[in-house]
Amino acid sequence: MDVGADEFEESLPLLQELVQEADFVGLDIEFTGLRSNLSGPQQISLFDLPSEWYLKTRQSVQQFTICQIGLSVFSAIEGEANKYIAHSCNFFLFPTTFGILDSEFSFQASSVQFLNQYGFNYNKFLKNGIPYMNEEQEKKIRHDILTGNWRVRSSPDKDQIKAVIDKVTRWLDLAKEGDWMTLPGIAGFQAFEVQLVLRQALPDIWTVLKDEGVVVKKVSKQHRWYLQNTSCDRESCWKEKILLSARGFSVFFQMLVKAQKPLVGHNMMMDLLHLHEKFFRPLPESYNQFKQNIHSLFPVLIDTKNVTKDIWKEMNFPRVSNLSEVYEVLNSDLNPTKNSGPEIVHASRCEKYVKTKCPHEAAYDAFLCGSVLLKVAHLLLQKIHIDPVPESSFPQYLDVLAPYVNQVNLIRAGVPKINFSGPDYPSIRPPILILSIKRWSGVSEQQVYHKFQNLCKFDVRRLTRSQFLLLTNKFKDARNVLKEYRGHPTLCISLYRYWRHSPDVNCVLQVCGIVTAWALLAFIFGRSGP
Secondary structure: OEEOHHHHHHHHHHHHHHHHHOOEEEEEEEEOOOOOOOOHHHOOOOOOOHHHHHHHHHHHHHHOOEEEEEEEEEEEOOOOOOEEEEEEEEEEEOOOEEOOEEOOOOOOHHHHHHHHHOOOOHHHHHHHOEOEOOHHHHHHHHHHHHHOOOOOOOHHHHHHHHHHHHHHHHHHHHOOOOOEEEEOOOOOHHHHHHHHHHHHHOOOEEEEEEOOEEEEEEOOHHHHHHHHOOOOOOHHHHHHHHHHHHHEHHHHHHHHHHHOOOEEEOOOHHHHHHHHHHHHOOOOOOHHHHHHHHHHHOOOEEEHHHHHHHHHHHHOOOOOOOHHHHHHHHOOOOOOOOOOOOEEEEOHHHHHHOOOOOOOOHHHHHHHHHHHHHHHHHHHHHHOOOOOOOOOOHHHHHHHOHHHOOEEEOOOOOOOEEEOOOOOOOOOOOOOEEEEEOOOOOOOHHHHHHHHOOOOOOEEEEEEOOEEEEEOOOHHHHHHHHHHOOOOOOEEEEEOOHHHHOHHHHHHHHHHHHHHHHHHHHHHHHHHOO
């Protein structure tokens, strides 16, 4: 089911009911871009501590925006053993343009091409995207609206409002009391905005929002006063309606947070960063504060990438490179629990994915996340029981998934995952190697990278003029390069030892040596004096 601004408010009560009754929610997000073109020290690398990775990625999150959120809400079907129903929805989003809010964001060409390749509907994103704002933006808008300081500030909105006022003013010159006209094509919170401006500008009209558009009626001043002070249409009530419409998807985000259901994604770190920035608060500078905030919003996070990495090693499943391939393997005869696993059906309004595969459509990927979670959890549950478990339940699945809860995968960093419910685990990456170069002056990090790329791929960081640190995420690559370059005349590679190779340590040791030598000399000559 695809939901844009026109359908969103009508669907809210149903969505709230679904989330409240759910066992868990699958999530996937599509963005206008993923990474800023960072270079040098700002580039993401395997050398980065989680806090360094966070600060670098934070810049990208602030630069790009969300174009589509997919949710798949999974609920166990009452009275049927191990059977789940999935309600999957695509939400097209577009930042709120209202009053002082006029967001800037970038498109990354590769991301646009990627989404276009999979049929992404850019028209729905740009023309009918659901508005949203975070809590700080909401406070500013609420203050401006309720204190009467609100103004139309963006140029397209000003042009639209001016055209509407001109049209209504011309009509008023010829209209009689009781006559009415319709302004078609105005929807969403902008319909409230237009009505508020018209009511402020023209004292002898009244407005009503109907399916066909905004209806303007010519009324007397006495009738206007009566309409303005009725309980259902007071100005204060109107302002709250405007704010509610301008908040858009953020209203549903708060419902999702309040429900406190397990949130399931695949490689979901970027999703969490954007959820925080776009719907909660701007990302803090403190990495630990970010972790605390996310944990308070979503106490149970499960990243299927993190879960399946361990399972794949144990089960000797074929190598996979994306979520769709993971799903296919778990649905195949390679999965020993395929026939005893949970049955998953699509809800009546969400049957698009029964026969159609839609990779990289957010709701489809969210559905895959939830399905993979159930199948992997069932596999884990059967492994720890000698006899098959006849009627598995979601609480049982959560128990076996406990080691993976709140452990979110990191694609490129000094640690493979982030722990949102405590301290991060120490790195299990291969050791850092040090490359010492002879007779190759002026060599750069890029040249070193290209030198080794046919053998293995390293992240490279300069240590001194003639020394570089090399780091890979594969132990076999580290072993291969040590073996290949043993005894090489110009490129000497060995294990990096901080106390032996760090320039800072060497500098301190040299200073200590000089100070010690001077102290010793002073002591010797001091004793030999009169």
